[in-house]
Amino acid sequence: MPSPVIVWFRRDLRLSDQAALAEASAQGPVIPVYVMDDETPRHRRMGGASRWWLHRSLESLDAALREKGSRLILRRGVSAQVLAELAEETGAQEVHALHHYEPWWRNAEKALAAKLTLCLHHGNYLAPPGSVTTGAGNPYKIYTPFWRALNERMPPPEPTPRPHTITAPAQWPRSDALADWKLLPSRPDWAGGMRAMWQPGEAGAAKCLRAFADAASRYEARRNLPSDDGTSFLSPHLHFGEISPARVWHAVADAGGSVGTFLGELGWRDYAQNVILQFPDYGGKSAKEGFDAFAWRSGKAAAADMAAWQQGRTGYPIVDAGMRQLWHTGWMHNRVRMIAASFLIKHLLIDWREGERWFWDTLVDADYASNAVNWQWSAGSGVDAQMFVRIMAPLSQSEKFDAADYIRQWVPELAGLSDADIHDPSPGRRPKDYPVPLIDHKAARERALAAWSDHRG
Known part of the structure; x- marks a missing residue:
């Protein structure tokens, strides 16, 4: 039997349209591996919500591999070191993986490539980050021209099916037990809302896509309405690579209506990766000089x-509804994310990095690039961002986007109020168990502008 090939899984936890797995499977025996590496990312180790998702997704991936006669090997430690040791232990000569663009993974790839043959493949984005450039060959910093150039290269290649067979090695190496990693919360178990809402894994991603495909043509009309949520809910599945963006694109691109708006948001995901490729410390350093x-x-x-x-x-119903939804489900409606972020930065004058770190810990779709780009957009500190002086009015935003029922769901103290009162309860109608606003909107605006x-x- 030829030497086995290691497939290094990270945020690409799927069998379909997985170029690294497909290439390795064509060569011979495959050892699929996931390394729980908290040391390489250092202060960017996964947050609590992401760790919960990861546990469930790894369970799903292992089950899918076992259906093919394979299995997932789990090891813990510094990725480059663990994989090099595993290669020596098993006689593997090559490691196949998908490109990752977070600065710590790029460092890990360089370290591993210095130890043995590392074959990197594309497949987590619509186009390889760094490949969409200006006529002069420079990377784009602004989203709109980036999206225009990216869109000219679409559609992406057709997604490929999962391998028909995955040959097992002559002998399986040792694997950790997933439960020993203690990724799931226990004391207390705060994940009940996430268990009720989400089905992590490739099958869950496919189910989510099927549900969204039926509504994709109406995306523009519903994406901003938290009470009638028309978003795709695909972001955590895309983040963990349980589904490829190419598969999503081909499933919805012909839906008609306003599906183009959704495709542009897939493009924003690519844009964010291109930003961190240019500015690796974007998650902790403002892009605009002096900010x-x-x-x-x-x-x-x-x-x-x-x-x-x-x-x-905070005493602002739309903000409080979003923050409670986040804590309960690990997710927040996109329009409300913008409102909540703007409120922290401009109403409370708290550093955008504080909010970015909270989202990093509590979001199931906590993506380094997208999270950082979105927070710097809200703060006005990014390479492509709204101006700081554009201050969202959460009370009028709540009414404009008809968030009454959304507030009732997540702020039950206010459930008995009318649509006219619930966005901004007057002192006489504000329940005693609901806080007064931390600061008046007008005063907050004047303080921020000053x-x-x-x-x-």
């Missing part, structure tokens, strides 16, 4: 406001 000198609030009062925001106790004026000098 990190902005006078963010700090101290006990700011810390108390941050805690109220995290807990959904801080910006001082920053600009």
Whole structure:
């Protein structure tokens, strides 16, 4: 029997349209491996919600591999070191994997390639990040021209089926037990809402896509309505690579109507990867020169406001509904994410990085590139961002996008209020167990503009 080939899984937890697995399977025996590596990412180790998702997704991947006569080997440690040791142990000469673009994974790929043959394949994005450039060959920094250029290269290649067979090695190496990694919360078990909402894994991703495909043509009309949520719910499945963006594209591209808006958001996902390829520290450093000198609030009062925001106790119903949805389900409606982010940055004058880190820990779709790009867009600090002086009005946004029923679902203290009162309850109608606003909207706006004026000098 020829030497086995290692397939290194990371955020590509699927069998279909998985180029690394397909190529390795064509060569001979395959050893599929997932390395639980908290050391290479260092301070960017996965947050709690992502770890819950990962456990369930790895269970699904292992079950799918076993149906093919294979299995998933689990090891823990520094990826490059663990994989090199596994190759020596099994006689493997090559490792196949999909390209990843987070700075820590690029470093890991370089370290592994110095030890043995590493064959990297594309497949987690519509086009390989870095390949969509200007006429002068430079990477794009602004989304609109990037999307125009990317769209000219669409559609992506047709997705490929899962391998017909996956040959097992003559002898399986040792594997950790998934339960020993303790990825699931226990004391307390805060994942009940996530279990009720999500089905991690490739089968769950396919089910989610089928449901969305029937509504994709109406995407533009419904994507901003939290009470009648028309979003795809595909973001965590795409983040963990349980489905390829090419498969999503080909499933919905001919839906008609406003599906083009959704395809543009798939393009935004590619755009975000291109940004971190140019600016690897984008998750912790403002892109605009001088922005990190902005006078963010700090101290006990700011810390108390941050805690109220995290807990959904700001006194602004639409913000609180979103933050409670996030805590319960690991996800938040996209329009509400923008409102909640703007509120933290501009109403409370709290550093955007504080919000980015909270989302990193609590979102099941916590993607380094998308999370950082979206927060810097809200703050006005990004290479492509709205101006800081554009301050979202959460109360009017709530009414404009008809969030009454959404608020009733996630802020039950307000469930008895009418549609006219629920977006901004007056003192006489505000329940005693619901907090007063942390700051008045007008006062918050004036404070933010004054801080910006001082920053600009």
